[in-house]
Each structure stands twice: as structure tokens, then as C-alpha cells.
Amino acid sequence: MATILRDWSYRYQWFYDNISRLAALSVGGEARFRQLALQRLTIDSDTQILDLCCGSGQATQFLVKLSQNVIGLDASPFSLQRARQNVPLASYVEAFAEEMPFADNLFDVVHTSVALHEMQPQQLRKIIYEVYRVLKPGGVFTLVDFHTPTNPIFWLGVSVFLLLFETQTAWELLKTDLPGLLAKTGFKVSKPTLYAGGSLQVIQAKK
Numbered sequence: 545m546a547t548i549l550r551d552w553s554y555r556y557q558w559f560y561d562n563i564s565r566l567a568a569l570s571v572g573g574e575a576r577f578r579q580l581a582l583q584r585l586t587i588d589s590d591t592q593i594l595d596l597c598c599g600s601g602q603a604t605q606f607l608v609k610l611s612q613n614v615i616g617l618d619a620s621p622f623s624l625q626r627a628r629q630n631v632p633l634a635s636y637v638e639a640f641a642e643e644m645p646f647a648d649n650l651f652d653v654v655h656t657s658v659a660l661h662e663m664q665p666q667q668l669r670k671i672i673y674e675v676y677r678v679l680k681p682g683g684v685f686t687l688v689d690f691h692t693p694t695n696p697i698f699w700l701g702v703s704v705f706l707l708l709f710e711t712q713t714a715w716e717l718l719k720t721d722l723p724g725l726l727a728k729t730g731f732k733v734s735k736p737t738l739y740a741g742g743s744l745q746v747i748q749a750k751k
């Protein structure tokens with residue numbers, strides 16, 4: 545599935561960013577969208593934050609305003625090159641999220657936005673395990689991603705978006721019990737907070 549628009553969104557940053565901004569209108573705009581997963585977290589300038597699957601730094605730019613210890617990780621050297629230019633205040637690591645080159649118990653917060661829907665089910669389980677490993681005891685995994693809309697009016701928008709820009713893994717995520725997977729790994733999981741007619745979920749899970 546997906547269309548040429550998916551390739552364009554990864555090839556041209558202006559295209560990705562404008563589509564993101566457009567989609568973020570459903571929650572009141574991009575600035576609000578980028579704050580959703582950060583609500584209720586205690587973050588100061590020393591907090592060790594990992595922005596997992598950071599892309600070109602779209603969320604990293606907000607994280608560096610809160611802490612001076614932000615690392616962005618992504619598998620795409622192309623995206624990381626852009627992130628280094630866009631958000632030079634963070635450090636970056638090229639790696640797969642399912643095999644992170646970090647010691648155990650390193651981060652206070654692992655943040656990931658709109659990336660888990662790109663993972664195959666087995667990969668997703670490995671990533672959750674890895675996040676648990678690299679978090680300090682008491683550290684928090686906070687994520688924002690797609691969710692099955694609870695308001696039927698939002699079904700059309702989500703379906704069109706997924707058909708144009710996403711692959712089968714995004715549809716799979718809608719059927720995935722993320723809180724259940726997190727709890728199985730050992731996290732204490734909050735009930736997902738839903739936005740945009742239920743089409744977006746924020747989950748915060750504590751190690």
C-alpha cells in the first residue's frame with residue numbers, strides 16, 4: 545500500500561513538515577501536537593532524553609528546549625544529516641531502534657513520536673524491550689502514535705492518511721494492544737490518552 549506521496553514525504557522535508565502541520569491541526573496545531581507526549585513529565589536541563597526515531601528532528605527541536613542532554617536516534621543517515629543541521633543542540637546516533645548501542649539504565653525519558661506505526665510486530669516487541677533496557681529504573685517511555693478513531697467522523701481522515709502515506713504496519717498498529725505489550729515487558733502503563741477523535745494516542749509507561 546501507500547503511494548508515491550510516502551516517498552516524497554521522506555525525500556522532501558518541506559513536504560513532510562507541511563503534511564505534519566496539516567495533520568496536527570486536528571489537535572490544535574504542531575506546537576500543541578509536539579507537547580502531547582511531554583505532558584506531566586518532570587524534565588529539567590539535566591534530564592537524559594532519547595528521541596527515538598527522531599527523523600529530521602521534528603520533535604527533537606522541542607526536547608532541546610527542555611534539556612541539554614538530548615540524543616536523537618534514527619536508522620536513516622539522510623534524516624540524521626538533516627536533524628544535525630536543523631537541531632544542532634542535540635547529539636545523534638545512527639542505529640536501529642531494535643538494537644540500540646547504549647548501556648542499560650541510561651535514560652530518564654525515551655520519547656518517540658509517530659514512528660512505532662512503521663514497525664513490524666516482531667520489531668515492535670524488540671523495540672519495546674530495548675526501550676525498557678536503556679531506561680533508568682523509574683524512567684518513562686512516552687509515545688504518541690495512531691490509534692483507532694473512537695469518533696467515526698475521524699475514520700475517513702485517518703483512512704485517507706494511511707492509504708496515501710503509510711504501509712500495512714500502520715493498519716496493524718491500530719489493532720495492536722500497545723499498553724498490553726508494554727505491560728508484558730514490565731512497564732507500569734498509563735491508560736492511553738486519546739486526541740483527535742481517538743485517532744491519536746499518547747501512552748506514558750514507567751520502568
Ligand SMILES: C[S@@+](CC[C@H](N)C(=O)[O-])C[C@H]1O[C@@H](n2cnc3c(N)ncnc32)[C@H](O)[C@@H]1O
Nearest residue numbers: 597598599602618619620623640641657658659
Ligand atoms: C514518520 S518518521 C517520524 C519522525 C519524527 N519522530 C516525527 O515526529 O516527525 C519515522 C522515523 O522512524 C525512522 N525509523 C523507521 N524504522 C526505524 C528503526 N527500525 N530504527 C530506527 N529508526 C527507524 C525513520 O527513518 C523515520 O525517520
